[in-house]
Amino acid sequence: MTGEPLRVELGERSYPIHIGAGLLSEPALFAPHLRGGRAVIVTNEVVGPLYAATLERTLAAAGAKSFTLAIPDGEAHKDWKSLDGIFQGLLAGGADRGTVLVALGGGVVGDVAGFAAATYQRGVPFIQVPTTLLAQVDSSVGGKTAINHALGKNMVGAFHQPLAVVTDTATLATLPPRELSAGLAEVVKHAFIADAGFLEWMEGNAKRLVARDAGALAYAIRRSCEIKAAVVAADERETGVRALLNFGHTFGHAIEAAMGYGRWLHGEAVGAGMVIAARLSAAQGRIPAADADRVKRLVGALGLPEAPPAIALEDWMTHMTRDKKNEGGRVTLILLDALGKAAVSRDTPRAAIEAVLRAP
Amino acid sequence: MTGEPLRVELGERSYPIHIGAGLLSEPALFAPHLRGGRAVIVTNEVVGPLYAATLERTLAAAGAKSFTLAIPDGEAHKDWKSLDGIFQGLLAGGADRGTVLVALGGGVVGDVAGFAAATYQRGVPFIQVPTTLLAQVDSSVGGKTAINHALGKNMVGAFHQPLAVVTDTATLATLPPRELSAGLAEVVKHAFIADAGFLEWMEGNAKRLVARDAGALAYAIRRSCEIKAAVVAADERETGVRALLNFGHTFGHAIEAAMGYGRWLHGEAVGAGMVIAARLSAAQGRIPAADADRVKRLVGALGLPEAPPAIALEDWMTHMTRDKKNEGGRVTLILLDALGKAAVSRDTPRAAIEAVLRAP
Numbered sequence: 174m175t176g177e178p179l180r181v182e183l184g185e186r187s188y189p190i191h192i193g194a195g196l197l198s199e200p201a202l203f204a205p206h207l208r209g210g211r212a213v214i215v216t217n218e219v220v221g222p223l224y225a226a227t228l229e230r231t232l233a234a235a236g237a238k239s240f241t242l243a244i245p246d247g248e249a250h251k252d253w254k255s256l257d258g259i260f261q262g263l264l265a266g267g268a269d270r271g272t273v274l275v276a277l278g279g280g281v282v283g284d285v286a287g288f289a290a291a292t293y294q295r296g297v298p299f300i301q302v303p304t305t306l307l308a309q310v311d312s313s314v315g316g317k318t319a320i321n322h323a324l325g326k327n328m329v330g331a332f333h334q335p336l337a338v339v340t341d342t343a344t345l346a347t348l349p350p351r352e353l354s355a356g357l358a359e360v361v362k363h364a365f366i367a368d369a370g371f372l373e374w375m376e377g378n379a380k381r382l383v384a385r386d387a388g389a390l391a392y393a394i395r396r397s398c399e400i401k402a403a404v405v406a407a408d409e410r411e412t413g414v415r416a417l418l419n420f421g422h423t424f425g426h427a428i429e430a431a432m433g434y435g436r437w438l439h440g441e442a443v444g445a446g447m448v449i450a451a452r453l454s455a456a457q458g459r460i461p462a463a464d465a466d467r468v469k470r471l472v473g474a475l476g477l478p479e480a481p482p483a484i485a486l487e488d489w490m491t492h493m494t495r496d497k498k499n500e501g502g503r504v505t506l507i508l509l510d511a512l513g514k515a516a517v518s519r520d521t522p523r524a525a526i527e528a529v530l531r532a533p
Numbered sequence: 534m535t536g537e538p539l540r541v542e543l544g545e546r547s548y549p550i551h552i553g554a555g556l557l558s559e560p561a562l563f564a565p566h567l568r569g570g571r572a573v574i575v576t577n578e579v580v581g582p583l584y585a586a587t588l589e590r591t592l593a594a595a596g597a598k599s600f601t602l603a604i605p606d607g608e609a610h611k612d613w614k615s616l617d618g619i620f621q622g623l624l625a626g627g628a629d630r631g632t633v634l635v636a637l638g639g640g641v642v643g644d645v646a647g648f649a650a651a652t653y654q655r656g657v658p659f660i661q662v663p664t665t666l667l668a669q670v671d672s673s674v675g676g677k678t679a680i681n682h683a684l685g686k687n688m689v690g691a692f693h694q695p696l697a698v699v700t701d702t703a704t705l706a707t708l709p710p711r712e713l714s715a716g717l718a719e720v721v722k723h724a725f726i727a728d729a730g731f732l733e734w735m736e737g738n739a740k741r742l743v744a745r746d747a748g749a750l751a752y753a754i755r756r757s758c759e760i761k762a763a764v765v766a767a768d769e770r771e772t773g774v775r776a777l778l779n780f781g782h783t784f785g786h787a788i789e790a791a792m793g794y795g796r797w798l799h800g801e802a803v804g805a806g807m808v809i810a811a812r813l814s815a816a817q818g819r820i821p822a823a824d825a826d827r828v829k830r831l832v833g834a835l836g837l838p839e840a841p842p843a844i845a846l847e848d849w850m851t852h853m854t855r856d857k858k859n860e861g862g863r864v865t866l867i868l869l870d871a872l873g874k875a876a877v878s879r880d881t882p883r884a885a886i887e888a889v890l891r892a893p
Contacts, residue, residue, distance in 0.1 A: 295771075296770075
C-alpha cells in the first residue's frame with residue numbers, strides 16, 4: 174500500500190511519485206492515466222519475465238488493454254537499435270498517439286522507453302515503473318530520457334515528463350547486490366549535495382541499507398526523491414541548479430566511456446567519481462581533507478569502488494571535455510562547498526583537475 | 534530586404550518569420566539568436582554547394598563561428614542514418630548545448646536537422662533557413678520535426694520550435710519545376726482549408742505562380758505562413774484545429790508509402806490526396822460536386838497530379854489506418870464543408886472511403 178504520494182511540481186506537467194511495497198498490483202494508481210484504454214509495457218528480457226504478467230493484469234484491471242515489448246538487458250543496449258525495436262513493436266501493434274507507454278525496469282529501460290515515448294509519433298504519454306534502486310531514486314524522476322551514442326553517453330535524448338512514477342519497493346528483492354550499491358550511489362549523492370542531516374543518517378545506516386532493510390530503503394528512496402523532485406521543480410531543463418545533480422558524474426561518465434559502457438555500472442562509476450570530486454574540492458580549499466575522507470569512507474561502506482580504474486590522463490580529459498554540461502570548451506564540474514552543499518565550478522584550473530587524476 | 538516579420542505567437546516560444554529576397558546575406562536577422570557565438574549549418578549535398586558558403590559568411594558577420602554538415606538529398610534519406618550522421622558531425626566538431634543548428638534546405642533538411650536539434654544533448658536551439666517553396670510555406674513553420682520509419686512516414690519526431698525562420702525567396706530561382714509545384718500544393722491547401730478569397734486569388738494567379746513571378750510568389754508565401762502561423766498558435770501540439778493542416782495528407786501519405794518514399798514528391802501526393810478528399814467531401818454531401826471539380830482543376834493548374842497512381846484498395850487501407858492522426862483504429866480524415874472551410878471527420882464510413890478510392 175502507499176501513503177500520500179510525493180509530487181514533482183512542474184505546472185501542467187506535475188506528477189505524483191507513489192512509493193510502497195506491492196504497488197505493481199494497485200490498479201487505482203494507474204487508472205487515472207489510462208483513459209484511452211491502451212498501453213504498451215516496455216521492459217527488458219530480465220525484468221519482463223518477473224513482473225510483466227502482473228503489470229498486464231493490473232493494467233487490465235485499470236481498464237487498459239496492453240501488450241509487452243522487451244529490449245535486451247544492460248547499458249550496452251541503451252542504443253538506437255533497442256529504440257528502433259520499440260518503434261517496430263509499437264507500429265506493428267498499432268500503437269497510436271493515445272497509447273500510454275509503461276516503462277518497467279531499471280534506468281536503461283526508463284531512459285530508452287522514455288525517449289521512445291518522447292519521439293514516437295512526436296510524443297505519447299508514459300508512466301515510469303522503476304524496478305532498480307537506481308531508477309527508483311534517480312532516473313525515473315525528472316523527465317530526462319536518452320540513448321547513448323558511440324561518441325558519448327546520453328548524447329541523444331529529450332526532456333519528457335511521465336504521467337506518474339509507481340515505485341514498488343518489493344521489486345528490490347530480486348536486485349543483484351552490485352545494482353543495489355549502484356543505486357545507493359545516487360542516494361548518497363543527494364545527501365552530499367543537499368542534506369547534511371541525511372548524510373549523517375546514511376553513515377549510521379549504511380549497513381542496514383546494504384543488507385536491504387526494508388524500512389531503511391523506503392526512507393532512503395523517499396528522501397532521495399524529495400531532494401531530486403525539489404531540484405527538478407526549480408530547474409526542469411537544467412539551465413541552473415539542476416546541474417548539481419551531476420556531482421560525481423563528469424568523472425563517472427569518463428570512467429564509463431573509457432571502460433566501455435556496461436563494464437562499470439553507472440552508479441559504481443559515479444561512486445568513484447564522487448570520491449574524486451570530493452578530493453578535488455579539498456585540493457581547491459573548498460572543504461577540509463577530512464570531509465573528502467568521509468565521502469570516500471561512506472562510498473566504500475555502501476559497497477561502491479572508492480577509486481577509479483586505471484585510465485590514461487589524456488583519455489580522462491578527452492571524455493570529460495565531451496560532457497554535455499560543458500560550453501565553450503571549458504570543463505564544468507560540480508564541487509562541494511561543504512558536506513551537504515554543492516556548487517557549479519566552471520573555472521577549475523585544468524592543472525588542478527589533472528593533479529587529482531594523476532594520483533586518484 | 535525584409536519588411537515587418539510575421540510572428541508565430543507561442544508565448545515564450547514565439548518567433549519571427551522573415552520573408553524577402555536576399556535575406557541569406559543579412560547578418561542582422563541572425564545575430565540576435567547567436568549569442569553563444571557558435572553555429573552548425575545542416576544542409577544537403579545539393580543545396581550546400583549553392584548557399585552554405587554565403588550563409589557561413591553571414592553567420593560570421595553576425596558573430597558566430599560555424600561549420601557545415603551535409604546529408605544526402607531526398608526524402609529517402611529522411612532517416613536514422615542521416616540523423617546519426619549529423620550527431621557524429623556535431624560530436625566530432627565539439628558542438629555543445631549552446632551551439633545553434635541552422636537548417637539550410639528543403640523540408641527533409643528542416644525535418645531532420647530540426648529533430649537533431651530537438652534531441653542532440655536533449656535539445657539545442659535552431660534556426661530554419663528554408664530554400665524550397667514547400668519548406669518556406671509549410672514545413673519550416675510550426676516546430677514539427679521528424680524522420681521516417683520503414684513502417685510509416687514521420688513516425689519518429691518531436692515538436693521543437695525554431696528561434697527564427699529566415700526565408701530568402703531568391704533561393705527559389707534554382708528550384709526544379711516539380712518541387713515548385715509541390716510547394717504550391719501546400720499553398721493551395723491553406724487556401725482550401727481556411728481562405729476562400731485566397732483560393733480565388735490562386736485561381737487567378739496559377740499561371741504566374743508556375744512561371745515564378747516574384748511578386749505572386751512573395752504574396753503566396755506570406756499568406757500561407759500567416760494562415761499556418763495562426764493555426765499553430767491556436768494548437769501547437771495538434772490536439773485540435775491543427776489537424777486541419779492535414780487536408781489531403783492522409784491520402785497523400787498513403788500514396789508516398791505505397792509508391793516508396795521519394796518516388797512521388799510529398800506535395801505531389803498531397804495534390805492528388807486533396808482531389809480525393811474533395812471528392813469524398815462531395816460524396817458525403819458536404820460540398821457540391823462542382824466545388825470538388827474546382828479543387829481538381831486548380832490542383833492541375835498548379836502542375837500537380839490530379840489523380841493518384843494505381844494502388845490496390847487493401848494497400849490504401851493499410852497505409853491509411855497507420856496514420857498518426859488516428860486513434861482507436863478509426864480513420865481520421867480532413868474534409869471540406871465549403872471551399873475555404875475544413876473540418877475533422879472521425880466517422881466517415883469505411884465503405885464511403887473505399888468507394889472513392891475504387892474510382893479515383
